[in-house]
Amino acid sequence: MSSAVYYVSFKLKVGASVPDFLLAAETLNNEFISKQKGYVSWEQVVDGETWADLITFESIDDLKSFKEISKNPTELALNFYSFINLNSCKEQHFTVERSYQQPKTT
Numbered sequence: 001m002s003s004a005v006y007y008v009s010f011k012l013k014v015g016a017s018v019p020d021f022l023l024a025a026e027t028l029n030n031e032f033i034s035k036q037k038g039y040v041s042w043e044q045v046v047d048g049e050t051w052a053d054l055i056t057f058e059s060i061d062d063l064k065s066f067k068e069i070s071k072n073p074t075e076l077a078l079n080f081y082s083f084i085n086l087n088s089c090k091e092q093h094f095t096v097e098r099s100y101q102q103p104k105t106t
Contacts, residue, residue, distance in 0.1 A: 002059070002060075003057060004058075004093060004094065005056050005096060006055040006056075006057070007054055007092045007093070009051065009052040009088075010052075010053075010090070011049050011084075012049070012051065012085065013082075013083060016084075021083040024079050025044060027080075028080045029042050032076050033055065033066075036057075038061075038063070038065075040056040040058060043055075056096075
């Protein structure tokens, strides 16, 4: 079964503190997201004012389960969302067709 990536792009609210946002993300990851079934990783990327979260799960079913659980956000999630301009969010789900990695040298 292929892994799956939950992709969400967004902008922060005007005046949001990036260090505080990143701390809220780290706390949410460590105390909630990383404990979900099939969780692999969460990468946060930024280009100017546009941020994106790429959360990888072992399967599309694990990703869908995470999305279902997330419909009732925890206090940690609400704190994380408080930094985000929710009107700017765009989300997609991807199934990993193929993955390339740096070859290991011996």
